[in-house]
Amino acid sequence: MNTNLLDVKNLCTYFYTDEGVVYALDGVSFSVKKGETLGIVGESGSGKSVAALSVMRLVQTPPGKIVSGEVLMNGENLLKLSGKEMRAVRGGKIAMIFQEPMTALNPVYTIGSQIMESPRIHRGLSRRQARRVAIEMLEKVGIPLPEKRVDDYPHQLSGGMRQRAMIAIALCCNPELLICDEPTTALDVTIQAQILELINDLKKEMNTSVLMITHDLGVVAQVSENVLVMYASKVMEYGGVKEVFTDPCHPYTKALLESMPAVESGRERLHVIEGMVPSLSNRPEGCLFHPRCERRMEICKTLRPELIMAPAGRWVRCWLYASGPRTLGSIERG
Amino acid sequence: MSENRDKNVSEAETLLVLENLRKWYAVKSARFGTGRSYVKAVNDVSLTIRRGETLGVVGESGCGKTTLGRVMIRLLEPTGGRIEFDGRDITHYDEKRLRPLRKDMQIIFQDPYSSLDPRMTVGDIIAEPFVFQNLYTQAERREKVRELMEMCGLDPIYVRRYPHEFSGGQRQRVGIARSLALTPKLMVCDEPVSALDVSIQSQIINLLVDLQAKVGLTYLFISHNLNVVYHISNRIAVMYLGYVVELAGREDVYFHAAHPYTQALIKSIPKIEFDAPPLRAQLKGDLPSPVNLPPGCPFSSRCPRARRDRRRCEAEIPLLREISPGHHAACHFAG
Incomplete structure (x- = not known):
C-alpha cells in the first residue's frame, strides 16, 4: 500500500543553453509521507532548488525542461496535468516559501491582499471572508496586532516578520505539501x-508534509525525519536523518559533515574537500564525486554508480557498496 | 587554552587599542524641529587587539560589527573615541598620513563577486596595492604576484585571467592575495566565508589559519556564524545594537557565556544532535531599531533576565566589566 503523499520518480530536468545542456536534475527519486519532513541538502549547484521548482512545475521553459520522470501526488502525476489543473495545485495543494521574503513579496500590495489572493482563488471566498482568513493566519504565524498588520506593506515589516507573512500566505489554503x-x-x-x-x-x-531545502546541515538535523543528500544533480545518499548524519555511508556526506567547523571536536585544521563542485554542463565521467573523493577506485573514474540499498539500510550512490546491486526502480523504503 | 595565551600577553604586544569608539550616522529627522536623529552603529566600544591573535566579532545583522571593522582601520571616520594603532593615535589622521599606514591595515570583504574589479586581470588586482604604494619594479611586482598566488593556493598560470573566470572560493583567494600583498600587520576579515559553500568555506578558513602562522598576521574576524568564529578565534567579542556585550576567550564565550544575549545566540544554533531537546526559539521579537535605542540596557526589550529588575535594566546602561579574569560582560546580573 502506498501511504506516500508525494512520490518523485526518476525526475530529470535539463536546461538547454547556448553553452550546452545543463543537467540540473538527473534521475532524482524520493518520496514524502503524510506529515513527514524531508530535508534536501546540497551545496550551490547541486540541483536542490531545481528539484523543488520541478515538483511545482515552475521551471522556466525554455531554457529549462522536465525531460522525464514522474511527480506523483496522491498517485496523480502532476507532470501530466494541464496548465489550468496545475494552477489549482499550486498554492492550493502545494505551497512554497522562498528564501528572500523581500523579493518574493510584492512591494506594492499590502500583506493582507497577498494572503487573501489564494483563498479567494482556491476556496472561492468573498473579500470579507478572505480578509478574516488573512487576519487569522497572521495571528497563527505569530504576528502581533494582526488586525493592523494586515494593511501593512512588506517594507513595513522586519525580515523575520516578512518570512512569517510568507508562511501565512503559503499555509492559508491548508496545503498538503509545503x-x-x-x-x-x-x-x-x-x-x-x-x-x-x-x-x-x-x-x-x-499535518502538512514539508520539503525542506537548505545547505545548512544543522537545520535539516533539527527539522526533518529523512534527508536527501544531493551533489551535482544526483542523489548521493538518502535515508533517515539521524542515521545519515551519525553514520554517513557516502564519502561526500562524510566529508561534508567533517568540513563543518564543530565546537565539540576543537580541531585546529578543518577537513577539506579538495577541488570544487563540477560544472553541470561538463560533468566528469564515472561517479560525479570521484575527482574530489578520498576513497575513489578505478571503477569510479569510468562508470556511473547507481543508487543502491546499502547494508546500513539506506540508499547510497557509491561503488563502495555495490555488492549485489538493487537499483531504485520504485521506492519502497523500510 | 586561549585563556592561557591571553594571560601571557603583555602591554608591549598590543597592536590596536580602541577607547570608547563611537560611530553614529546622521539621518534625516522624522519631523521638523525634533533635532537630528542618529543611527547608532557603534557605541562606546573599548577593546584591545594583541599582535598575532585573532579576535572574533559575532552578532546579528545590524549589530554594528562591519562598521566597527571599518572604523577601526579608518575606512570610516569615527564619531567619537580614540583609536591607537601600533603605538600611534590615528583617530584624526588625514588621508595623507593614513596612506603609508594602509600597508599595515588591510581588509577582506564578504562578497568575492563585487569586491574585485571585473575589468582587471587577477594579476593586476593583486599588484594594485604595489602601484598605490609605489613599490617595486615591474619585474619584482610580477614575481611578488606569483608568490602571493601560490601562497593563497592559486595556480600562477591564471595571472592573466579575469575574475569572472573563477569560482567563488578562488575569487576569495584572489581577495586574500591582494590584502596580503603589502604584508599587513592587521587584517580585518569581514564575513570572508559567508558567501561560500561548506566545502569551500573550510578551504578558506584553513588558508587564513595557515597564513596567520606563516606571516604572523593579526586578524579581526567578523562573522555571524558562531561556529566559524569559535574555530578561528582566540577571543570573541559579542555585539548587540552597537555595543560589545561580552568579550572573553572563546571557551568562556561558548561554554560559560555570562550575558543572556550570548546564551540565547549559542542556544539558537541548529546543531547536528539527536539526543538533545529540539531547537526552540530563545528570544522573542526582533532587534530594535538602532535609531531609537531603548534607554538603559540595549538588550532589555528582549532579555529574559530583565524581568528580575526591570527598572534598573531599562534605566541604566550596564558597563562592560570583568566578571572573572579575562571575561568581560555588560549585564547588571552577570557573574
Missing part, C-alpha cells in the same frame, strides 16, 4: 530559531 526553499538563510540565528519552531509547530498542527 516546500521551503532555504526559508531561513537570509535570517539571523535567533530569528531562524523562531521561524523553524513556527514551521515545526504548524506542520504538526495541520
